[in-house]
Amino acid sequence: xxxxxxxxxxxxxxxxxxxxxxxxxxxxxxxxxxxxxxxxxxxxxxxxxxxxxxxxxxxxxxxxxxxxxxxxxxxxxxxxxxxxxxxxxxxxxxxxxxxxxxxxxxxxxxxxxxxxxxxxxxxxxxxxxxxxxxxxxxxxxxxxxxxxxxxxxxxxxxxxxxxxxxxxxxxxxxxxxxxxxxxxxxxxxxxxxxxxxxxxxxxxxxxxxxxxxxxxxxxxxxxxxxxxxxxxxxxxxxxxxxxxxxxxxxxxxxx
Amino acid sequence: xxxxxxxxxxxxxxxxxxxxxxxxxxxxxxxxxxxxxxxxxxxxxxxxxxxxxxxxxxxxxxxxxxxxxxxxxxxxxxxxxxxxxxxxxxxxxxxxxxxxxxxxxxxxxxxxxxxxxxxxxxxxxxxxxxxxxxxxxxxxxxxxxxxxxxxxxxxxxxxxxxxxxxxxxxxxxxxxxxxxxxxxxxxxxxxxxxxxxxxxxxxxxxxxxxxxxxxxxxxxxxxxxxxxxxxxxxxxxxxxxxxxxxxxxxxxxxxxxxxxxxxxxxxxxxxxxxxxxxxxxxxxxxxxxxxxxxxxxxxxxxxx
Numbered sequence: 001x002x003x004x005x006x007x008x009x010x011x012x013x014x015x016x017x018x019x020x021x022x023x024x025x026x027x028x029x030x031x032x033x034x035x036x037x038x039x040x041x042x043x044x045x046x047x048x049x050x051x052x053x054x055x056x057x058x059x060x061x062x063x064x065x066x067x068x069x070x071x072x073x074x075x076x077x078x079x080x081x082x083x084x085x086x087x088x089x090x091x092x093x094x095x096x097x098x099x100x101x102x103x104x105x106x107x108x109x110x111x112x113x114x115x116x117x118x119x120x121x122x123x124x125x126x127x128x129x130x131x132x133x134x135x136x137x138x139x140x141x142x143x144x145x146x147x148x149x150x151x152x153x154x155x156x157x158x159x160x161x162x163x164x165x166x167x168x169x170x171x172x173x174x175x176x177x178x179x180x181x182x183x184x185x186x187x188x189x190x191x192x193x194x195x196x197x198x199x200x201x202x203x204x205x206x207x208x209x210x211x212x213x214x215x216x217x218x219x220x221x222x223x224x225x226x227x228x229x230x231x232x233x234x235x236x237x238x239x240x241x242x243x244x245x246x247x248x249x250x251x252x253x254x255x
Numbered sequence: 256x257x258x259x260x261x262x263x264x265x266x267x268x269x270x271x272x273x274x275x276x277x278x279x280x281x282x283x284x285x286x287x288x289x290x291x292x293x294x295x296x297x298x299x300x301x302x303x304x305x306x307x308x309x310x311x312x313x314x315x316x317x318x319x320x321x322x323x324x325x326x327x328x329x330x331x332x333x334x335x336x337x338x339x340x341x342x343x344x345x346x347x348x349x350x351x352x353x354x355x356x357x358x359x360x361x362x363x364x365x366x367x368x369x370x371x372x373x374x375x376x377x378x379x380x381x382x383x384x385x386x387x388x389x390x391x392x393x394x395x396x397x398x399x400x401x402x403x404x405x406x407x408x409x410x411x412x413x414x415x416x417x418x419x420x421x422x423x424x425x426x427x428x429x430x431x432x433x434x435x436x437x438x439x440x441x442x443x444x445x446x447x448x449x450x451x452x453x454x455x456x457x458x459x460x461x462x463x464x465x466x467x468x469x470x471x472x473x474x475x476x477x478x479x480x481x482x483x484x485x486x487x488x489x490x491x492x493x494x495x496x497x498x499x500x501x502x503x504x505x506x507x508x509x510x511x512x513x514x515x516x517x518x519x520x521x522x523x524x525x526x527x528x529x530x531x532x533x534x535x536x537x538x539x540x541x542x543x544x545x546x547x548x549x550x551x552x553x554x555x556x557x558x559x
Contacts, residue, residue: 003362015348091341092345095344099408100330100333
C-alpha cells in the first residue's frame with residue numbers, strides 16, 4: 001500500500017519540479033499582495049485588534065489567517081480542479097489502474113500530494129512573514145506539520161467533490177458556497193468575538209475557523225485552551241471525508 | 256496441455272438493466288495471440304477490462320496465470336502490459352518520463368527503468384522523440400509509445416484494446432510489425448479489434464462477439480472455411496432470373512438488394528457460366544475473408 005501512494009505522489013512531484021518557477025510564485029506573491037492591501041492599507045483605518053487579553057496590530061491579526069487560507073486553498077484546488085483534470089481529461093488514473101496501483105493508493109497519493117502543496121505554500125509564505133517578524137519561533141515551525149494536517153482535511157473534502165461532480169464547471173458550487181464563505185467568515189479578517197452569537201455558532205462549524213485558531217496560536221507562540229479541540233475538529237473532517245472520497249472515487253473509476 | 260494464461264468461464268457483466276457481457280468463455284494458451292472481434296457495443300472492451308481487473312465480474316470465473324482476478328489483481332497486473340483504447344499518455348511528462356514514471360509504478364529501479372525505456376523507444380523507432388511531449392506527436396507515434404509503455408515491465412501477457420483504431424495505413428503496419436515481432440518472441444497477446452485484416456494477420460484464434468455473447472470461436476482460416484467457403488462471388492445489379500437460378504441450385508448466398516454475394520467453393524466453370532449468362536457487365540470472384548464471416552454473422556445494420 002505505502003509504496004503505491006509514494007509512486008503517485010512522486011509522479012506529481014516530478015511534474016511540479018518541471019514548473020516550479022511558476023508554481024512557487026502564487027504563494028510568494030499572494031501574501032505580499034494581501035499584506036499590502038489589508039495590512040498596510042486597512043491597518044491605518046483599523047489600528048489594533050483585541051486578541052485574547054491584549055491587543056495586536058491588524059497586520060499581526062491577519063497574517064496567520066492568510067497562512068490558514070493558503071493551506072485550505074492549495075489542497076482544495078489541487079484535489080478538485082487539478083485532480084479532476086488528471087482523472088477526466090488526461091486519463092492519468094486510468095493508466096495507473098493498469099499497473100499494480102490500486103484506486104485507494106491513487107486517491108490517497110493525490111490527497112497526500114494536495115497536502116504537500118499546502119506544506120510547500122506554507123513554507124514559502126513563512127519566509128515572507130518571518131521577514132516581517134510576524135511569526136514567533138520555535139512554535140512557528142509547527143506550522144509545517146499543521147499545514148499537512150489541514151491540507152489533508154481540505155484535500156479530502158475536495159477529492160470527495162471530484163468523486164461526485166459530472167463536469168468541471170460544477171466545482172464553482174463548492175468554491176462559491178463553501179470556500180468563499182469560509183475565506184470571509186472564519187475569523188480571518190475580523191475577530192468573531194464582535195459577532196452576534198448565532199454567527200459565532202455558524203463560524204465554529206466551519207473547519208477553517210479552527211485552522212485559523214491554530215495558525216494564530218503558533219504564530220504568536222501561545223497555545224490556547226481550544227487547541228486540542230481545533231485539531232480534533234480538523235481530524236474529524238479527515239476521518240469523515242477521506243473514506244467518503246475513496247468510496248466515491250472507487251465508484252467513479254471502477255466500471 | 257500447459258496451464259492456460261487466461262481462463263474465462265461464463266463471464267457475465269451487467270450495468271443495471273444492461274447486459275454488457277453474457278456467458279463468455281474462452282482460454283488463451285501461452286504464446287498465443289487471441290482476438291476478440293465484434294461491432295461497437297459487442298462487449299469486447301468490457302471483457303478485456305475484466306481480464307486486467309478494471310471491471311469486477313458480475314458472475315463467472317476468470318483466472319489469469321492461474322490466479323483469480325478478483326483476489327490477485329495486483330499480482331496479475333504486475334505481470335501484464337495493457338494498451339487501453341483511449342490515449343492515456345501523461346501530457347505533463349516527456350515521452351521518456353512517461354516510460355520511467357510508469358516503470359516506477361511497477362517498482363522497477365531507476366537505472367533499469369532508464370535502460371528499458373531507451374531500449375523500447377529504439378524498438379519502436381522513437382528514440383529521436385524521447386524528449387517530446389505526447390501532444391506534439393502523431394496518432395501513430397502515440398500508439399507506439401503506449402505500446403512501448405505497456406512493455407516496460409516485461410509482461411507475460413499483452414492486452415491491447417483496439418491497438419490500431421484511428422491510425423493511417425502506414426502507422427497501422429508499423430504497429431503490426433512490432434506485434435509480429437513480439438509474437439515471434441513468444442509473447443502471449445489478447446487483443447480486441449474491428450479490423451478483420453488485423454485479426455487475420457495477427458491472431459491464432461479469435462472469437463466474434465455480438466450483444467455481449469460469443470457467436471463463434473476458432474482459427475480465422477477455419478471460420479472462413481466453415482461459414483463462407485473458399486470464395487465469394489459478387490454480382491451487382493442482379494437480374495430476377497439469377498435469383499431464381501441461385502435458389503434452385505441451393506447455393507449459400509446473401510441478397511443485399513442491389514448486390515448478391517454467393518458464398519461457397521466455386522470452380523471457374525460455374526463462375527464463367529454465371530458471369531456469361533446472368534451478368535453481361537461481369538461479376539467478381541474473390542477469396543473469402545474474415546470480413547465476410549463477420550458481416551454474415553453480425554449482420555449489416557449499423558450499431559450506434
